[in-house]
Amino acid sequence: MESNLQTKKDQLFAKALVLILKPLVKILIHNNITYIGIQSLLKKAYVQVAEAVFGLPDKKQTDSRISLLTGIHRGDVKRIRESLQDQTFEKEIKASLGAQLVSVWLSHTKYNDESGNPLPLFKMASEGAPSFEELVLSVSKDKHPRSILDDWVNQRLISTLEDGRIMLNDKGYVPEDDFEEKLFFAGKNIGAHLEVVASNLESQNPPMFDRAIYYSKLSEESIEKLESRSKKKMMALLTEMNLLARQFQEADEANDKNSGKIHLGAYFYKKNEQDDESK
The missing domain is CATH 1.10.10 (Arc Repressor Mutant, subunit A)
Structure with a gap:
């Protein structure tokens, strides 16, 4: 019985993972990054996460343990750890x-x-x-x-x-033509959202807020109205929270013990289902 439950859980996880990966793969292919090209980046990400998150209390993280956690050859782990640097471009x-x-x-x-x-x-x-x-x-x-x-x-x-x-021109820093800056914010925003998902899947209490609504069979006119109103409401919320967070930061930053961070975001996604019959 337990084995069947684990199999079902693995299947559900794999299905969710494919949904997460599809948009990422779309970005990769659009930017001429092949499966082979992404492998080295995945290795680095695995090593970084294993080292930062999965260490043992009072024990130094080793190449062997990271290799065990990630399935990456110990020689590759050693090479990656030696080359990793916190570069800020x-x-x-x-x-x-x-x-x-x-x-x-x-x-x-x-x-x-x-x-x-x-x-x-x-x-x-x-x-x-x-x-x-x-x-x-x-x-x-x-x-x-x-x-x-x-x-x-x-x-x-x-x-x-x-x-x-x-x-x-707008209540936000959204560079129109600078692709590299857009990538910076894409990584920052998507990364933060996935951290929320990871925390909630790990059943952390209390769970972080992560909610959405989904509707289909809508006309273009209805979507335009929903998008327009959503943008106004979300921008009003972000503007309000930006002001409040700025006030709190100015009051808190003098104390070196205060090191907490927040990331609040909003998005509106629309698509014509006829453009992608697979969904």
């Missing part, structure tokens, strides 16, 4: 800084009107206050405000008003 730094800047612009009272909406900013501090230059320097002293400003104009993240001030 320029695009990741740029994307992270951009998201921080938008977050401050949306949530800090200095850059908001009385209703909590983001104010238009002067480009440089010499032109007036509040300014984009001041915003950038409040987050990072390492990046030149003018360079970021030019990049944001190019990315169509901001618009220039008639009086010369600049305004956010």
Whole structure:
């Protein structure tokens, strides 16, 4: 009986895993990454997770144990562990800084009107206050405000008003043309969601919030209405929570013992089922 239950569980897990992998494989093929190409990345991911998550208390993690946990040859484990480095690429730094800047612009009272909406900013501090230059320097002293400003104009993240001030085009950092930055956020967002799924499958208590609704047989008009309303509601929630989280962070960050992180996201998926009869 127990064996049958395990077999059924394995079958259900395999079915769910295929559903998870299909969109990923679509991305891989679209970007000319073959099955052979993904193997080395999977090996690295297995080794990293085994080392970071599955260690034994008060014992140093060994190549042999990681090999046992992952099924990867011990020689490969040794090579991967020696080569792994926490590299932060320029695009990741740029994307992270951009998201921080938008977050401050949306949530800090200095850059908001009385209703909590983001104010238009002067480009440089010499032109007036509040300014984009001041915003950038409040987050990072390492990046030149003018360079970021030019990049944001190019990315169509901001618009220039008639009086010369600049305004956010949308309430979020969503680079339109920079594929590398899009990849950074894709990994960050999908990775966080999968961490929620992993935690809940492990029956961690209390479970993390993960809810969705599913409907089919809808007209294009109905989908457009649902999408429009969903975007407004989700953006309102994200804006509200961004403001609240910013306030908490400013109050908590002085204490070195506070190291907690959160990741709150939202998405809306739509598809014409006739485009993919297999689903």
